Amino acid sequence: MEEKIIRSRVNGKEIILVPTAHVSTESADLVKKTIEEERPDSVCIELDEGRYENIQNPDRWKDTHVVQVIKDKKVALLLANLVLSSYQRNIAKKLGTKPGGEMLQAMESAEEVGAQLVLADRDIQTTFKRIWRSLGFFKKCQLAFSLLLANDEDEEVSEEDLEKLMERDNLEGVVQSLSEDFPEIAQTLLHERDQYLAYHIKHAPGDKVLAVLGAAHSLGVEKELSKDQDIAALDEIPKPSTLSKVLPWLIPLVILGLLAYGFYQSLATGTSQVKSWFIYNAGFAALFTLIGFGHPLSILTAFVAAPFTSLNPLIACGWLVGLVEASVRKPTVEDVNRVPEDITSFKTVHKNRFLKALYLVILANIGSSIGTLIAGTSIVKNLF
Numbered sequence: 473m474e475e476k477i478i479r480s481r482v483n484g485k486e487i488i489l490v491p492t493a494h495v496s497t498e499s500a501d502l503v504k505k506t507i508e509e510e511r512p513d514s515v516c517i518e519l520d521e522g523r524y525e526n527i528q529n530p531d532r533w534k535d536t537h538v539v540q541v542i543k544d545k546k547v548a549l550l551l552a553n554l555v556l557s558s559y560q561r562n563i564a565k566k567l568g569t570k571p572g573g574e575m576l577q578a579m580e581s582a583e584e585v586g587a588q589l590v591l592a593d594r595d596i597q598t599t600f601k602r603i604w605r606s607l608g609f610f611k612k613c614q615l616a617f618s619l620l621l622a623n624d625e626d627e628e629v630s631e632e633d634l635e636k637l638m639e640r641d642n643l644e645g646v647v648q649s650l651s652e653d654f655p656e657i658a659q660t661l662l663h664e665r666d667q668y669l670a671y672h673i674k675h676a677p678g679d680k681v682l683a684v685l686g687a688a689h690s691l692g693v694e695k696e697l698s699k700d701q702d703i704a705a706l707d708e709i710p711k712p713s714t715l716s717k718v719l720p721w722l723i724p725l726v727i728l729g730l731l732a733y734g735f736y737q738s739l740a741t742g743t744s745q746v747k748s749w750f751i752y753n754a755g756f757a758a759l760f761t762l763i764g765f766g767h768p769l770s771i772l773t774a775f776v777a778a779p780f781t782s783l784n785p786l787i788a789c790g791w792l793v794g795l796v797e798a799s800v801r802k803p804t805v806e807d808v809n810r811v812p813e814d815i816t817s818f819k820t821v822h823k824n825r826f827l828k829a830l831y832l833v834i835l836a837n838i839g840s841s842i843g844t845l846i847a848g849t850s851i852v853k854n855l856f
Contacts, residue, residue, distance in 0.1 A: 475550065476510060476687075477489065477490055477491070477502075477506065477648075477689075478491070478694050479697075480664050480675050480694065480697050482697050482698065484676065484679065485674070485678075485679055485680070486680045486681070486699060487674070487679055487681050487683065488512065488671060488680070488682040488683070489511060489673075489682070489683050489685060489690050489693060489694060490502060490503055490506055490682065490683065490684050490685065491686070491689075492533060492574040492684060492685065492686060492687060493574075493686075493687060494602055496768075497573065499574040500573040500574040500576075500577040501574070501580050502574075503574045503577045503854065504577050504580075504581050506682065507578065507581035507582065507585060507587070507682060508581060508584075508585065509587045509661065510680065510682055511587070511680075512678065512680045512681055512682035513583075513587060513588065513590070513676075513677060513679060513680050513681065514587055514588045514589075514590050514676035514677050514678045514681045514682070514726050515578055515581070515582035515587045515589055515590065515676020515679075515681075515682050515683075515684065516590040516591075516592040516669075516673045516681060516683040516684070517578050517579070517589065517590070517591065517592060517593075517683075518575070518577050518592065518593050518669065518671060518681070518683075518684065518685050518686055518689065519575055519591050519592075519593055520591055520593045520594060521595070521596045521716050522590060522595065522596055522597070523593070523596055524591055527575055527576060529650055538794075538803055538826055538829050538830065539798050539799075541792075541797060541830065542791055542794045542829070542830075542833055543795075544800070547790075547794070547830050547833045550830065551815075551831070551834075557580070560798045562731065564588055567706060567751070573616070573684035574684060574686065575714065575822065578684040584814075587678075587682075588678070589678070590672060590673075590676045590677075592665070592668075592669050592672035592673055592683065593668065593669045593672075594667060594706065594707065595667060596664055598707060598709060599660060599661060599664075600666065600673055601709045602660045602664070602710060603656065603657055603660045603661060604708045605654055605658070605709070605712070606656040606660060606710075607657075607659075607736070611656065613776050631751050644685050645784075655661040658768050661687065662689070663687065663692060663704055664679045664691065666689055666692030666693050666695075666696050667699075667701045668703065668706050669683070669685065669689060669693050669696075669700040669717075670692075670696035670697050670699070670701060671696075672685075673693065673697070674697060681767050682695060688766070716763050720785035721785050723844070723848070724782070724783040724784070725798060727749070727782075727783065727823045727844075727847075727848060727851070727853045728783065728847075730745065730851050730852065730853070730855060731745050731749065733782050733855060734746075734851070734854075734855060735854070739843040741854070741855075745851050745854065745855070748847055748850045748854070749779060749847045750779045751847075752843040752844075752845055752846045752847035752850065753778040753779040753782050753843035753844060753845060754776070754778050754779055754843070755772075755775075755839060756777040756778070756839040756840065756843035756846070757774040757775065757778035757789050757793075757836050757839040757840040757843055758771050758772075758774045758776070758778075758779070758839070759774040759839055760836055760838055760839025760840075760842075761773075761774040761793055761832055761835060761836045761839065764828065764831055764835040764836075764837060765795070765822040765828065765830070765834045766793065766797055766836075767800050767801055769796055769800050770793050770796045770797040770800070770832060770836075773793050773796045773842070774789055774792075774793050774836045774839065777789045777792045778836075778839070778840040779842060781840065782840055782844045788833075788840075789835035789836050789837060789839075789840040790826065790832065790833035790835070790836040790838050790840070792828065793832050793833065793836040794829050794832050794833035796826075796838075797828060797829045797832050798829040801825045801828070801829070803824075803825040803826035803829065805824065807824050807826040807827075810824060810828050811824065811826055811827060814827060815827055834842075
């Protein structure tokens with residue numbers, strides 16, 4: 473692995489990039505050995521303030537209350553964070569290692585040699601928000617189901633597998649594949665963070681800077697070191713487009729207008745259109761809540777609320793469903809403790825009350841959105 477260390481000189485600084493696998497014992501050993509030998513002025517690590525605190529106290533998230541998460545509209549952010557961290561934790565468990573072990577080692581070794589520790593990565597919430605804003609409705613649905621159906625229980629992983637993955641050719645293939653399959657996610661999660669990391673590494677204190685990075689970032693950061701980065705733009709959370717701000721209000725107004733026009737034509741037409749609106753909205757929202765094994769009261773909530781929340785941009789059907797689910801099936805301490813294991817399989821997600829409440833928020837919203845689309849199309853067809 474020592475052969476994979478990248479050395480550069482930028483603006484008079486000697487920069488050493490140490491590519492690692494976040495769950496590899498060998499990576500932690502390499503970090504310790506390299507810092508002790510190089511004795512850099514600064515050690516940069518691929519963490520932001522929040523993840524720095526989490527890696528020191530990995531169970532801190534257990535204080536999270538599911539109802540508050542729903543009220544704060546942070547369901548998607550929390551789920552994405554839990555999926556990524558649980559994936560690492562489960563692989564580490566199979567290897568008998570600790571997730572983020574190389575970062576913990578970098579912190580410890582930096583203190584031992586008197587180097588300044590630099591948190592070089594972008595805030596994870598900013599990254600997730602930028603990803604979410606870059607995705608259209610159907611891409612968001614695809615991502616939601618990918619998270620829901622993610623399963624690595626039967627995946628066998630060894631140190632040798634990680635070693636092969638970290639070969640330069642293999643890494644380039646993985647990065648290229650991600651960019652082709654999920655360009656929006658790759659741009660934000662990978663390429664933008666390469667720029668962000670490179671900027672902070674170049675501006676770290678001292679003449680010798682050592683950076684501990686996930687192997688997937690090492691190639692991009694190496695290229696970015698010789699370029700200029702607009703750090704303010706990378707930190708900015710894109711504002712919703714004019715269309716995305718107008719559409720949630722425009723759709724209900726159009727629907728209400730069409731319903732009113734139906735009654736203008738005849739009482740029978742108007743009544744038929746209202747029935748279509750209620751049946752499709754209520755039916756699909758309830759169906760998706762049922763698919764997520766929601767409590768009967770949660771299914772009823774979806775059925776009753778969807779036709780009305782679809783006409784109100786300030787409230788979503790899924791929020792009400794999630795709150796009801798969390799109220800009638802209160803998550804236990806055991807549910808919260810089992811999240812890292814349960815989140816990786818659909819077979820266990822629906823048994824975990826904490827996770828079920830979160831997923832039902834997304835599923836009910838997807839069902840309501842599909843119902844709105846079909847009902848709106850049906851109304852237009854019948855009228856014109």
